[in-house]
Amino acid sequence: MTTKNSVMVFVQQDDGNVAEVSVELICKARELADRVKAQVSAVLVGSGVQKAAESLIPYGVDRVYTVDSRNLAHYTPVPYTKAVTEVVKKHSPQIVLYGATTTGRDLAPRIASALRVGLTADCTDLQIGDHQTKEQTYENILYQIRPAFGGNIIATIVSPERKPQMATVREGVMKMREPDPAYKGEVVPENIELGPELFTSEIIERVKEEKLVNLKGAQVVVAGGVGVGSKENFALIHQLAHVLGGEVGASRAAVDAGYVGKDHQVGQTGTTVRPRLYIACGISGSVQHRAGMDESARIIAINTDPEAPIFQVANYGIVGDLKEVVPRFIKAFRAKV
Numbered sequence: 662m663t664t665k666n667s668v669m670v671f672v673q674q675d676d677g678n679v680a681e682v683s684v685e686l687i688c689k690a691r692e693l694a695d696r697v698k699a700q701v702s703a704v705l706v707g708s709g710v711q712k713a714a715e716s717l718i719p720y721g722v723d724r725v726y727t728v729d730s731r732n733l734a735h736y737t738p739v740p741y742t743k744a745v746t747e748v749v750k751k752h753s754p755q756i757v758l759y760g761a762t763t764t765g766r767d768l769a770p771r772i773a774s775a776l777r778v779g780l781t782a783d784c785t786d787l788q789i790g791d792h793q794t795k796e797q798t799y800e801n802i803l804y805q806i807r808p809a810f811g812g813n814i815i816a817t818i819v820s821p822e823r824k825p826q827m828a829t830v831r832e833g834v835m836k837m838r839e840p841d842p843a844y845k846g847e848v849v850p851e852n853i854e855l856g857p858e859l860f861t862s863e864i865i866e867r868v869k870e871e872k873l874v875n876l877k878g879a880q881v882v883v884a885g886g887v888g889v890g891s892k893e894n895f896a897l898i899h900q901l902a903h904v905l906g907g908e909v910g911a912s913r914a915a916v917d918a919g920y921v922g923k924d925h926q927v928g929q930t931g932t933t934v935r936p937r938l939y940i941a942c943g944i945s946g947s948v949q950h951r952a953g954m955d956e957s958a959r960i961i962a963i964n965t966d967p968e969a970p971i972f973q974v975a976n977y978g979i980v981g982d983l984k985e986v987v988p989r990f991i992k993a994f995r996a997k998v
């Protein structure tokens with residue numbers, strides 16, 4: 662096992678708090694690395710990040726490379742690109758993964774360009790396998806899997822010729838594993854020279870907006886689609902979610918129709934959810950919507966059309982008008998509590 666054979670994850674942090682997607686990626690990296698008997702490494706850039714680095718090891722990280730400096734406290738593109746590029750060059754991992762967050766989407770292409778390697782954006786799955794061309798067989802290549810052509814096909818993309826193979830991955834699609842406190846790994850500080858010429862921008866003020874919608878962490882999601890009919894009718898969806906202590910979701914068409922804000926969108930271009938219960942009301946069940954909810958533990962669908970594709974993934978289907986069915990649900994649940 663050498664570091665040259667590692668699967669590396671760029672770990673995003675803010676004020677020393679590691680982004681959830683980075684932990685999700687470490688768990689996936691561990692799974693990929695185990696398949697090819699490789700190590701998992703992480704690169705963490707920031708200020709005072711020792712504790713954050715140590716917190717990653719129980720998820721199966723063998724080495725966390727830290728670039729720690731006061732002027733790296735918050736993400737700025739040029740110094741972060743330099744720091745991560747140098748760490749990648751030094752340790753030559755086979756694969757580098759980034760969360761498809763605003764930071765990851767900004768940083769990963771800069772590193773791909775600096776290293777002259779490929780990058781697949783917004784992956785929803787990653788696998789390891791062989792790839793054959795007319796000339797040769799490449800073994801243990803990263804399959805970078807993502808929807809393409811408006812979600813109508815699932816494309817598997819490979820970049821076997823140049824290393825590292827790099828991908829950004831959607832938040833919430835990789836499952837987190839339980840940490841193992843006994844896992845042995847190490848934090849390795851890296852000394853990367855970052856001259857003043859790299860600090861071309863300065864953060865003067867940071868404004869944080871609290872996320873009011875927490876779809877990703879919700880145990881119950883009640884989602885409405887175009888079938889809800891109007892913004893006023895969407896109150897029914899809010900009421901049912903409230904009674905169940907859940908969060909409100911929506912199809913993209915319902916968001917586009919102005920029934921509810923974009924933060925509520927579930928699906929390929931919205932949030933991926935995996936609640937214990939997902940109730941889809943007046944949602945047809947397009948591939949793009951299902952991509953964000955079909956791993957929910959239980960799915961109830963309410964739709965007037967018995968042929969609606971949502972019924973293919975539902976555990977319980979109710980063929981009926983949601984304006985009649987949802988108030989009955991609300992009444993029944995209210996009576997229970």
Ligand SMILES: Cc1cc2nc3c(=O)[nH]c(=O)nc-3n(C[C@H](O)[C@H](O)[C@H](O)COP(=O)(O)OP(=O)(O)OC[C@H]3O[C@@H](n4cnc5c(N)ncnc54)[C@H](O)[C@@H]3O)c2cc1C
Pocket residue numbers: 811812885886887888889911912913914915926927928929930931942943944945946947948949950953963964965966969981982983984
């Ligand atoms: C690149 C791309 C990305 C996309 N990303 C997403 C995404 O992230 N999320 C997403 O959701 N979509 C996404 N879409 C859009 C997607 O293709 C569908 O257009 C959308 O999901 C449809 O939303 P809907 O089910 O609410 O509407 P419709 O498909 O119009 O379905 C409405 C449903 O309501 C039912 N209905 C009507 N009246 C009632 C009633 N009174 N009671 C019960 N049922 C009723 C109808 O039978 C129908 O099945 C994307 C599309 C593209 C091209």
